[in-house]
Each structure stands twice: as C-alpha cells, then as structure tokens.
Amino acid sequence: MNMQGLEAILARLRAAEAAAGRAPGSVTLVAVSKVQPEERVRAVLLAGQRVFGENRVQEAQGRWTPLRSEFEGVRLHLIGPLQTNKARAAVELFDAIHTLDRPRLAETLARLAQERGASPEVFAQVNTGREPQKAGCLPEDADALVAQARSLDLPLVGLMCIPPEGEDPVPHFRLLREIAERNGLSGLSMGMSGDFEAAVAEGATHVRVGSAIFGERT
Ligand SMILES: *Cc1c(COP(=O)(O)O)cnc(C)c1O
Numbered sequence: 001m002n003m004q005g006l007e008a009i010l011a012r013l014r015a016a017e018a019a020a021g022r023a024p025g026s027v028t029l030v031a032v033s034k035v036q037p038e039e040r041v042r043a044v045l046l047a048g049q050r051v052f053g054e055n056r057v058q059e060a061q062g063r064w065t066p067l068r069s070e071f072e073g074v075r076l077h078l079i080g081p082l083q084t085n086k087a088r089a090a091v092e093l094f095d096a097i098h099t100l101d102r103p104r105l106a107e108t109l110a111r112l113a114q115e116r117g118a119s120p121e122v123f124a125q126v127n128t129g130r131e132p133q134k135a136g137c138l139p140e141d142a143d144a145l146v147a148q149a150r151s152l153d154l155p156l157v158g159l160m161c162i163p164p165e166g167e168d169p170v171p172h173f174r175l176l177r178e179i180a181e182r183n184g185l186s187g188l189s190m191g192m193s194g195d196f197e198a199a200v201a202e203g204a205t206h207v208r209v210g211s212a213i214f215g216e217r218t
Pocket of ligand 1: 080209
C-alpha cells in the first residue's frame with residue numbers, strides 16, 4: 001500500500017515532480033479537509049500545511065473563521081460546486097475558486113470582485129467525462145467560458161477536472177491540458193488521493209488530496 005499522511009504525501013509529490021522533470025515545490029498541494037474532524041485538520045496545520053480545500057461554503061466558513069485567527073497564512077480553495085447565492089460568501093472567504101462552470105456565475109463573480117476591488121484566483125471546471133450528475137462545463141464550451149471570464153477581467157489562472165470514478169484518469173488529464181494550452185492557461189487543478197502522481201506527470205500545477213492525508217472521510 002502507498003504511504004499516507006502529510007509527510008508521506010509531500011514526499012510522494014516531490015518524487016513525482018522530480019520524475020516529471022518539474023522543479024521541486026512547483027506543484028501546490030491542496031489538502032482537502034472537507035468533512036474531516038477538527039483534530040485531524042489541526043494536526044496537519046501544526047505540521048505546517050497551509051493550503052486547504054473545502055467543497056461547501058458554509059461548512060468552510062464555520063471551520064476556518066476561527067482557525068484562521070489561530071494559524072497564520074492559511075489559504076483556502078473552493079473545490080465544490082458554487083451556487084450563485086453563495087458567491088458573495090465564497091469571494092470573501094476563499095483565495096481560489098476551482099469551480100467556475102457557467103456564464104452566469106462568471107458574471108456574478110466579476111461583479112463581486114469589482115465591488116471588493118479584489119478577487120480570488122479562478123479555475124474553470126471542465127466536465128471532461130461528460131457526466132450528467134457532475135458540475136463543470138462541457139469540453140466544447142470551455143473556450144467560450146474562458147473568453148468570457150477574461151472579458152470580465154476575472155483572474156482566470158487555469159482549468160480543473162474530476163475524472164469519472166473507475167476510469168483511467170490520464171485521458172481526462174490530457175484533455176484538460178490540451179484545452180488549457182490552446183487557451184494560454186498555465187494552471188491545471190487535477191489529481192486526487194488515488195491519482196495525483198499521474199496528474200503531476202501530465203502537468204498538474206495543483207493537486208487536491210484529501211483522504212490520503214487525513215484518513216478516510218466518515
Ligand atoms: C473530495 C474531493 C477531493 C479529494 O478526494 P480524495 O480522494 O479524498 O483525495 C478532490 N477534489 C474534489 C473536487 C473533491 O470533492
């Protein structure tokens with residue numbers, strides 16, 4: 001079995017970077033703390049991790065508002081679908097939003113960013129597996145969404161995908177990279193506990209790892 005826990009995952013990530021000829025530290029580890037008990041999250045904070053991923057705005061607010069006053073330098077990434085009526089809270093809480101998936105959300109995020117004079121970094125989510133139950137724009141709609149986000153001056157830094165469960169993720173990573181390259185985007189949010197090393201080999205800049213760091217979610 002592969003080694004688990006923060007130190008083991010960081011070691012595996014550094015090895016995957018080296019194997020792919022990437023600079024050490026060039027891939028950001030987003031530790032996905034959704035649903036995890038607070039003592040596990042605290043242990044990972046105490047071990048030095050500062051970048052965390054959450055999939056629900058309210059849950060993240062409740063957890064991180066107090067933890068942020070205790071631990072400096074925490075950066076939060078929203079990795080779950082974002083409803084328009086939660087966009088304001090999301091823009092206030094998160095440093096990055098990985099789940100821009102529709103024109104209307106782009107408009108809302110842009111308006112909120114203008115009001116605040118600041119915006120989280122944004123990734124557009126692409127539903128590479130065309131799964132009806134999954135968020136993300138269809139691959140053929142990605143170029144238009146990217147163009148729209150740019151025309152609205154959103155700080156779009158890359159693309160995100162969640163490959164279908166039980167399928168080889170590599171073709172999905174490659175498709176995402178191809179769409180990013182033709183749009184001049186350098187960020188690639190892809191790879192989770194079971195496949196982050198393969199994602200790094202395909203060019204991931206952000207991997208989102210939960211259970212392999214914190215243990216299984218209950
Ligand atoms: C839960 C989640 C992850 C982390 O999954 P693990 O398999 O526990 O690493 C990554 N990305 C997204 C979008 C998630 O919802």
